[in-house]
Amino acid sequence: MSSSVFSVLSKFVAEYRRSTPAKLKVVDAYLLYILLTGALQFFYCVLVGTFPFNSFLSGFISCVGAFVLGVCLRIQINPQNKSEFLSLSPERAFADFLFAHAILHLVVVNFIG
Amino acid sequence: MDGLTDSGHGHFNTKHKWRTEFSGCNYVVKNDTVANHMRVVSLSSFLLRFNYRSTHHLTSNGFYEFLNWFDERAWYPLGRIVGGTVYPGLMVTAGLIHYVLNLLHMTVHIRDVCVFLAPIFSGLTAISTFLLTRELWNQGAGLLAACFIAIVPGYISRSVAGSFDNEGIAIFALQFTYYLWVKSVKTGSVFWTIGCCLSYFYMVSAWGGYVFIINLIPLHVFVLLLMQRYSRRVYIAYSTFYIVGLVLSMQIPFVGFQPIRTSEHMAAAGVFALLQAYAFLQYLKDRLTKQEFQTLFFLGVSLAAGVVFLTVIYLTYTGKFSLSLMRYLCPPPRYAKIHIPIIASVSEHQPTTWVSFFFDLHILVCTFPAGLWFCIKNINDERVFVALYAISAVYFAGVMVRLMLTLTPVVCMLSAIAFSSVFEHYLGDDQKKDSPPTEDSSDEDDKRNSGNLIVTMLMLMLLMMFAVHCTWVTSNAYSSPSVVLASYNHDGSRNILDDFREAYYWLRQNTDEHARVMSWWDYGYQIAGMANRTTLVDNNTWNNSHIALVGKAMSSNESAAYQIMQSLDVDYVLIIFGGVIGYSGDDINKFLWMVRIAEGEHPKDIRESDYFTPQGEFRVDKAGSPTLLNCLMYKMSYYRFGEMQLDFRTPPGFDRTRNAEIGNKDIKFKHLEEAFTSEHWLVRIYKVKNEGSSRTSSFLRKARS
Numbered sequence: 001m002s003s004s005v006f007s008v009l010s011k012f013v014a015e016y017r018r019s020t021p022a023k024l025k026v027v028d029a030y031l032l033y034i035l036l037t038g039a040l041q042f043f044y045c046v047l048v049g050t051f052p053f054n055s056f057l058s059g060f061i062s063c064v065g066a067f068v069l070g071v072c073l074r075i076q077i078n079p080q081n082k083s084e085f086l087s088l089s090p091e092r093a094f095a096d097f098l099f100a101h102a103i104l105h106l107v108v109v110n111f112i113g
Numbered sequence: 114m115d116g117l118t119d120s121g122h123g124h125f126n127t128k129h130k131w132r133t134e135f136s137g138c139n140y141v142v143k144n145d146t147v148a149n150h151m152r153v154v155s156l157s158s159f160l161l162r163f164n165y166r167s168t169h170h171l172t173s174n175g176f177y178e179f180l181n182w183f184d185e186r187a188w189y190p191l192g193r194i195v196g197g198t199v200y201p202g203l204m205v206t207a208g209l210i211h212y213v214l215n216l217l218h219m220t221v222h223i224r225d226v227c228v229f230l231a232p233i234f235s236g237l238t239a240i241s242t243f244l245l246t247r248e249l250w251n252q253g254a255g256l257l258a259a260c261f262i263a264i265v266p267g268y269i270s271r272s273v274a275g276s277f278d279n280e281g282i283a284i285f286a287l288q289f290t291y292y293l294w295v296k297s298v299k300t301g302s303v304f305w306t307i308g309c310c311l312s313y314f315y316m317v318s319a320w321g322g323y324v325f326i327i328n329l330i331p332l333h334v335f336v337l338l339l340m341q342r343y344s345r346r347v348y349i350a351y352s353t354f355y356i357v358g359l360v361l362s363m364q365i366p367f368v369g370f371q372p373i374r375t376s377e378h379m380a381a382a383g384v385f386a387l388l389q390a391y392a393f394l395q396y397l398k399d400r401l402t403k404q405e406f407q408t409l410f411f412l413g414v415s416l417a418a419g420v421v422f423l424t425v426i427y428l429t430y431t432g433k434f435s436l437s438l439m440r441y442l443c444p445p446p447r448y449a450k451i452h453i454p455i456i457a458s459v460s461e462h463q464p465t466t467w468v469s470f471f472f473d474l475h476i477l478v479c480t481f482p483a484g485l486w487f488c489i490k491n492i493n494d495e496r497v498f499v500a501l502y503a504i505s506a507v508y509f510a511g512v513m514v515r516l517m518l519t520l521t522p523v524v525c526m527l528s529a530i531a532f533s534s535v536f537e538h539y540l541g542d543d544q545k546k547d548s549p550p551t552e553d554s555s556d557e558d559d560k561r562n563s564g565n566l567i568v569t570m571l572m573l574m575l576l577m578m579f580a581v582h583c584t585w586v587t588s589n590a591y592s593s594p595s596v597v598l599a600s601y602n603h604d605g606s607r608n609i610l611d612d613f614r615e616a617y618y619w620l621r622q623n624t625d626e627h628a629r630v631m632s633w634w635d636y637g638y639q640i641a642g643m644a645n646r647t648t649l650v651d652n653n654t655w656n657n658s659h660i661a662l663v664g665k666a667m668s669s670n671e672s673a674a675y676q677i678m679q680s681l682d683v684d685y686v687l688i689i690f691g692g693v694i695g696y697s698g699d700d701i702n703k704f705l706w707m708v709r710i711a712e713g714e715h716p717k718d719i720r721e722s723d724y725f726t727p728q729g730e731f732r733v734d735k736a737g738s739p740t741l742l743n744c745l746m747y748k749m750s751y752y753r754f755g756e757m758q759l760d761f762r763t764p765p766g767f768d769r770t771r772n773a774e775i776g777n778k779d780i781k782f783k784h785l786e787e788a789f790t791s792e793h794w795l796v797r798i799y800k801v802k803n804e805g806s807s808r809t810s811s812f813l814r815k816a817r818s
Contacts, residue, residue: 008408016400064356072303073303084344099303
């Protein structure tokens, strides 16, 4: 069972390396970084405690939000999904990404306290 | 600083319209064993006073002062943290409009802004309903929906000029948020989703009903998943909406950390997690073969289940997870009546009758199922949304009269869809072009034409009757001022009863500025706003024990009540008495609720059964229970009433509201004295005599002033 899982995973990683365009790999690296940051914040909170709660929440939500927006960007610029997003050019997707981040960070900064 | 002076009021009432509290749909006859004419209290019209007072505070003192406002003149001696217990959207909107207009040198008084805010926003609601229906169906249906919501009585009740209440702007925010949500699901663009989040933020600041949005949208996504209608657009729309909406909603002080703590918000979080897992699995599925996917799927599912299980155990163990009463979403009436009398006593929390449905919606309530059926027959992502909206709104409107308001927009939209489909079918003449012109078919053509014509005429007649009904309802039920009562004489002329304002003005002019007035909580905001005196309890009803204490004072005999009043530093007591003019919303009719609420906190001292006769009747005449005939409320209502003969046909002391001659005519007070009774005996104010022992309280009062 574990060997088959391992073989599946290695096959998946090899195929991913081969078939994903460079642009998407950059986005994926960014997503991985955000994920690690979020996990780090969460473990810090578990270790040290939740005071002040609003600061922890704003930091954690900022990570989750950035992750989600990154995933949305990746979906929208993926050439395989072009049929679903006919009216959305990659430039428009990136502009939306920037706009969403501006709003998200404004609120996060207000909430950090 | 200009308060609400009497001259201002005259100006107010001649030009502007207020909502009435006497329309049939605001009162509910309770079928108790008690009495068939028992009435309960209407909540909303008193809230306007508080909203205006807060907005005035905002414009005079600035935004941060408003957010940090601690009101010492309410809920004496506790005070009230207004900034943290109010939805600021309404006040901030009015304040902002006032600020912008004054910046442009159009000097508008804040009172005028407050009065006209609701009609402006109802216009914006009509526009957003048009946009939403156009997304759902087509432009024709959109126009019809906008016209319907512009005149429908269910919404008019909250949007007449002078109705300065949260719902006026909240329904606009609701419709606009839903429009932006439908748009973001259709396009899958993050821009529309962020717009939806900002509109949701406005809704959270405006009304507690935002919980409806944060449960309906996840429900929509969940049903789409179940219907195998998952698409990447849905993922983008919901994930972005949830996260950005979450952090935005926590910016309102009153909401605070509720979105991640209470059970009302857990559905949204659950669907978010589910969607992430589902999307990831879809991504893997696209790239792997079936067998490989199955092995990973099994591993993933068991891992996820384990994590969820451990998290739930941990949270329950540490007590962080609270299953709060979903009071406003799903109040089981029987539970509320027994355990939370305050919520059960408000007339707007009673179950809705068929009369209310028809009164507020007329023919729309009959055509709206047809529209729902059309939507379900031609299903797509956004029509699933409106179907869920309709079903949940119908359920909630059936539970509480107050929630008729959330049903009204969706009924307008679906009826518009029904009418639009019918008109399209019967007004279009494509059929004639296809069939070749022969002798027989010309007859058929004529029959078909006349058939079309008849149906169209019928539909138009229905719409005209609807318009007539709406106009009639608006002019009769929702256009009279609620503070000033009007009655009609035998010859049809109107008789104005201005007792409330007369009494509040007397309080304002003839009492000490730091005097404390005890009354039932319905009148708290009005006393604070119009008489400008400190109150003990008001319509915010946040402290049940304090209200129970006031209720106990009203239900006990005079000596016990005097002790309570001394401990609370009460100077004046204000009651409403309708026995002279037959006004049914007075304090004796509300008295049993006072007893019930007091009994909830002090079951040893107050028992509801003591106030009934041995046969179980609530009577104010000689056969009434002695506890009732000697309690403070009874004595205050009927003091000197035994000498008053209203009519030569009835004996002296005949109570017109209860239709009975009162039992205890010889009332004397030991600790109170009558201070003021208004012209038609509607409002009666008593002064609490200060005897020696209260030297400390008067000392404190001097120190405070």
